[in-house]
Amino acid sequence: MNKRARRSTRPTRRIIYTEDQDEEVGSRQPKQPTKPLKPIPKKTVDTVDSSSLSGLEDSPSGSLAGEPDACLLEESLDLPLRIINTAGRAHSVSYHTSHLPQDRHLLTSRDPPSSSLQASLLAWFDLVKGNREMPWRKEVVGIANWTEQQKGQRAYEVWVSEIMLQQTQVETVKSYYLRWMTRFPTIFDLAKADVEQVNECWQGLGYYSRASRLLSGAKKVVERFAGVLPEDPLVMEKEVDGIGPYSAGAIASIAYAKQVAMVDGNVHRVLSRITALYAPQAAKATTKFLWSIAAALVPQNRPGDFNQALMELGATICKPREANCTSCPLSKWCRAYQEKQVLCVLEGGQQTHPSRLKRRVVDDEDIEDVCNLCQPLESLRASSGASSSDGHVLIYPMAKERKKPALREVAVSLVIWKESAPEDQMESSLENTPLSTGQAKALLIKRPEKGLLAGLWEFPSIDLAESNDSTADERQKKIERLLGKTVVGFTTAISSRTEGVSDGSKYQIQRSPVQLPDIEHVFSHLRVTYKSSVLLIHSPTPPTLQNPSLPDRPAASGQAIWSPCNDILTANLGNPHKKVWNAWLTHSDLSPSSIPSSSKPRKRKSSALNDPHA
CATH class of the missing domain: 3.90.79.10 (Nucleoside Triphosphate Pyrophosphohydrolase)
Structure with a gap:
């Protein structure tokens, strides 16, 4: 028995829907209620890692494979409906993960099923990856047969682009990246340069410490690793100046096809919405949780493309002030979107749900192991924006507290x-x-x-x-x-x-x-x-x-x-x-x-x- 302190919500009143039975127009026959909803899963998840996506109670598996039928779609919204009608949106930790794919073979298969989350995202990425014409984004084929020098050159290109993209818009970086690669086409050329030459090439891009760290890192890679960045992301973080978890994950997955995660601002936002995580963005627990989700989702096949697809999704579809959920390849697995669907029905918005809903009120049971990551959302229904296209989704992630400079x-x-x-x-x-x-x-x-x-x-x-x-x-x-x-x-x-x-x-x-x-x-x-x-x-x-x-x-x-x-x-x-x-x-x-x-x-x-x- 887990002895850690448990929090429990007080009993509240909640709304549960019942499905109307088919009847002729004008019929006065009473509707027959469906079976009561299943209780909220009470499995304790003290620490979150990749294994936390396995073994949790889930909505029916059929709702996650292929196009769900009407009944399965309704059942997939049972838990979001229950959570929305609980005071403060109280929920267990499993609420964030129980709807995600749990079949571990999907992540190790060289050819995951076309209905999987990973395949859906990659198929979308294949259609859009050339739209923004990024000079550092290249079609990589047969990477397993590349020489060490070829891999090292690709790793250098990814490294430069990822450092430049930190806190800088893509359109701004394009010209600077091309200029940099003309001036320092290889890591050996960069290692021979001095800080004056590097700053001159970086001039106007801002955050100049990034350039100096690239220079010192290049010198160390040439000296210790013969000009080839290590394939192990942990070694990269430890040995190379200016490379943190995100940059290491990007280089390892994109250049070396390693099955590792990378979480930048775009990925943070996408995963926060997929899991409906309303937690302080800068909190260590939040960061740890989202990195664990990202690591659990990265497939063995095309990990670099998968990571880039998550970033592209956050940059073009799942944006900070606009969420185009109807065009999102992951909406079927998105908790925030499921909540939005429920709220849209309850607030009388356009009903895409296959049947009409009727409300009845019952006593809610206590929830053990309430999620200690999320902050309460007392005004969830009022601020849902159900009348707008995807207003509710935009409350995730939790807004940062803006401090005056x-x-x-x-x-x-x-x-x-x-x-x-x-x-x-x-x-x-x-x-x-x-x-x-x-x-x-x-x-x-x-x-x-x-x-x-x-x-x-x-x-x-x-x-x-x-x-x-x-x-x-x-x-x-x-x-x-x-x-x-x-x-x-x-x-x-x-x-x-x-x-x-x-x-x-x-x-x-x-x-x-x-x-x-x-x-x-x-x-x-x-x-x-x-x-x-x-x-x-x-x-x-x-x-x-x-x-x-x-x-x-x-x-x-x-x-x-x-x-x-x-x-x-x-x-x-x-x-x-x-x-x-x-x-x-x-x-x-x-x-x-x-x-x-x-x-x-x-x-x-x-x-x-x-x-x-x-």
Whole structure:
């Protein structure tokens, strides 16, 4: 006897339908009730794994094979009807799985029956997989006969695509994927690259830490595994940077045809609806449960296609705000859709059920082992949206609690050096002067390799206190302390308003009168306001830097560089700093005739970002 604490719902009133008997129009004969509904299964399921789909009481097996007849369809809705009319939609754990295929040979058969869930989904996928023309999606034939190198190349392609697709839309990724594979066609090409080259190719895609992890992971795979990603997903997770359970499952199933699951946001939503799971999405128990369901459903035959089909279903049919259930190949196995059918009838919506329903009320029995994953749904009937096509289905998965992004302020200083002769350093400024190569350069500092905008360049910046009430003087003092550690002679020049000295050359500093507007940039968890100011430096040559980036090696965090102003929009800067630069061009009197207006990366033979002496 399981000794864990059991919860029990209080007895409630529930509605059970009876089927009308056939009768002639106008007949007054009383209807004969059907047999009472079966009690809710009470089998205890403490931990959920692939075996939990076996041995649970189920609706009649005939309702899951082929097209069900009217009677079997009614019987398949018995349990959803009972659950809907129980207070808070209380139910046992088995409610989530008892309607799913339970014949384990379906998952190991090389040719599962055409009526199975797996075959239905794969048949649908075969019809639609080419609709969105994804360059990383390829027809794979005879993978068992592939060489290790062929498998390794396919694994690399899948790896790149899956990392790019994290938190990024498919249409956005397409061009970046093609550009990446042109620049780094094999994992060996990527392993030879440095972070500057990788970030340049990734520029504009966001979440730059993904690119740096791809690079470090590629170097490790080439060094330890001869350039071929391990086939075991657990080894991939443990040994390769940037590969977690989802990426490992994708690579193993798609590239190596391993019978393993993968659960991304789309699959999470599809499985939540198939099982009618109303649980906090980020909870560990929820994640564990859905991964166990996914693992139990993956067939031995075409596991990669099956996993991709689940993702495609979530992206095109079972979407967050729209569920096209009538076109879904899995609606027959979907608990949420079954609940929707019941609610549609009870609320008087269009009746696709084969017989009319009559209500009668009885006392409900106590439910032992109430599901401890789901949250109660007290207003299920009222919010079902029965009048809409598939409104009820959209309540799954449980909505995430939206948190307001944290607020942060960042002080930014555009430090621009302008070439000038000693005799007229302070008689000229950048105003009304084209910023052509050799005339003006901007100071950039390399960001840390981890964290926000990891490994990118930025204008000198300081994170401010979260109070968001800093003054211009406070921001200026903090920036000047940073610049004092970055530019030789800066502290003396700015504090005494005298000339700074760098390698024997004198320079002078001028605060620009241009007032730049605040720039707001929203990250996934932060709303950052960039407070900008401008300092102009005049001298025959750029002042020496305390910690310059060296030309013969990749720049390290904290290193600085003087970059030609022409290269700013194509440099490896984060988008917030490009916004600051564009604001400077817009609000100053500069002539931008020689500055690229497009922020799209372009090929360059050389870049100041790789040459601190340019």
